[in-house]
Amino acid sequence: MPAKKEAEGSQGSLTRNGKLTVLLALVTLVSTFGSSFQYGYNVSVINSPAPFMQNFYNQTYMDRYGTYMDNNFQTLLWSLTVSMFPLGGFFGSLLVGPLVNNCGRKGTLLINNLFSIVPAILMGTSEVAKTFEGIILSRIIIGINAGLSSNVVPMYLGEMSPKNLRGAIGVVPQLFITIGILVAQILGLKSILGNREGWPVLLGLTGIPAAVELILLPFFPESPRYLLIQKGNEEQARKALQRLRGWDNVDDEIEEMCREDQSEKQEGRLSVMNLCTFQALRWQLISIIVMMMGQQLSGINGVFYYADRIFESSGVEKNAVQYVTVGIGAVNVVMTCLAVFIIELVGRRILLLVGFGMCCVSCAVLTMALNLQTSVSWMPYISIASVITYIIGHAIGASPIPFVLITEMFLQSSRPAAFMVGGSVHWLCNFTVGLVFLYMEQALGAYSFLIFCVICLATVIYIFFIVPETKNKTFMEINQIMAKRNGVEVALGKEELMDINAIPGTWNEKKEVTVNSSV
DSSP states (O other): OHHHHHHHHHHHHHHHHOOOOHHHHHHHHHHIIIIIHHHHHHHHTTTTTHHHHHHHHHHHHHHHHSSOOOHHHHHHHHHHHHHHHHHHHHHHHHTHHHHHHHHHHHHHHHHHTHHHHHHHHHHHTHHHHTOHHHHHHHHHHHHHHHHHHHHHHHHHHHHHSOTTTHHHHHHHHHHHHHHHHHHHHHHTSTTTTSSTTTHHHHHHTTHHHHHHHHHHGGGSOOOHHIIIIITOOHHHHHHHHHHHHSOSOOHHHHHHHHHHHHHHTTTOSOOHHHHHHOGGGHHHHHHHHHHHHHHHHSSHHHHHHHHHHHHHHTTOOGGGHHHHHHHHHHHHHHHHHHHHHHHHHHOHHHHHHHHHHHHHHHHHHHHHHHHHTTTSTTHHHHHHHHHHHHHHHIIIIITTHHHHHHHHHSOTTTHHHHHHHHHHHHHHHHHHHHHHHHHHHHHHGGGHHHHHHHHHHHHHHHHHHHOOOOTTOOHHHHHHHHHHHHTOOOOBOHHHHHHHHTSTTOOOOSSOOOBOTTO
8 A cells, every 4th residue: 555655656746747748749749830830831921922922913903903003002012911910910919818718728729720721712712813802811810810829829838738848848839930931931932832823822831730730639638727727627627637647646736726726716817907907917017028029129020131131242142042041941940949958958047048148249240240241351251140140049039938938927817818918019019020120221221230239138138137037837936936026925835835935046025925824
């Protein structure tokens, strides 16, 4: 009998520490390929075939009205085609809370596939149907898909992962976003589908990952935290955890979820308005807003915009630039993949500081190099090095980590609202940069990157002083750390409080924390 108890205790300890089971790996791959991959694919897919698509717009107009479009009208239509995607992403972010609370995390991802399959059919048949309006409409619908998936996938995977793997699994969605970008760049080569005959197929392929997810995801479990805390179904939550962990003894995690549930009962489910006025979550909210703004306003779009010009000035032939762009996409994938493996070793905070720091330095050096490249022969190579360094910095820190921290900094009742806020900031800033950057570049030229440099520096300073390390901590432990910064009391069990007090580098505030051993 004692031996049996010892074995169960050992099994519980393993469950506590967590391992990557086959089921957890498969649900990660299916959800990220079916959802996150499409975000990246549709960010990049219209870049290569843009001239052929604009010709199609013009020819369709000619067939209808007997005259070609005015240049200004054609520019307006193309601007709408590009900008509808981030605008749809913003609308998708606003749907996150209502859908995940009522349909669950898995249910929301399944519903979201409709926002991919329908526009894929519309875009794929647009040339045959001779309707450019269908493409513009499809871009906003596929944007809604991206807005939902960019928030729901990290939430879904973060709630299913053991604490020691939560960071690594939380970066996988960003990895598949970069893979989606790279695949779109490869398929968009003029020798493949980035040509007059192939662009409708290129746009329509986005429906394939959605169909795969729609078929396979129903076989995987719903988020155990959603089942227990929001649906009150401990039996289903326990079964889901047992499948995900590969062990029968999941008492430790069930107990931790029950503590979280008990701690949140007095708050109820928080809306976005309540979240914005709730003192206990003030610094968490400010932190995700700062990190999301830093992520999108740090110059990533500007760097990609300048990249072709920089490579051409370095002697790369115009026809070969598209292959160099694919190379940059590959660097992005490799460095994001590296982040998956090192995040649990070095932590989230270090990756954020190093990532934004590299972006800051790269923007400063790039400004200098772009201004001197006509007078100093080797300056174009400094520009190339700056672009690559910037991509590496963004890939390991600025791009993937903020979404991981939204999952970790908020508990179950406030997490959907937090993702709505973070996602809305993400997409609004994305939309704003796309709208403003061309005007800023015309007015300031290469000095535009100094603005990005200052934004990166401000983000680094904020992270250094405010954002704590969350590596290998439970959601309740992270909540306790942030409670001290917010100057509020949080009820916790004695064992968890002892664990938190032993954590080096947490804030020591004079406020006392309520210890409730009955929770």
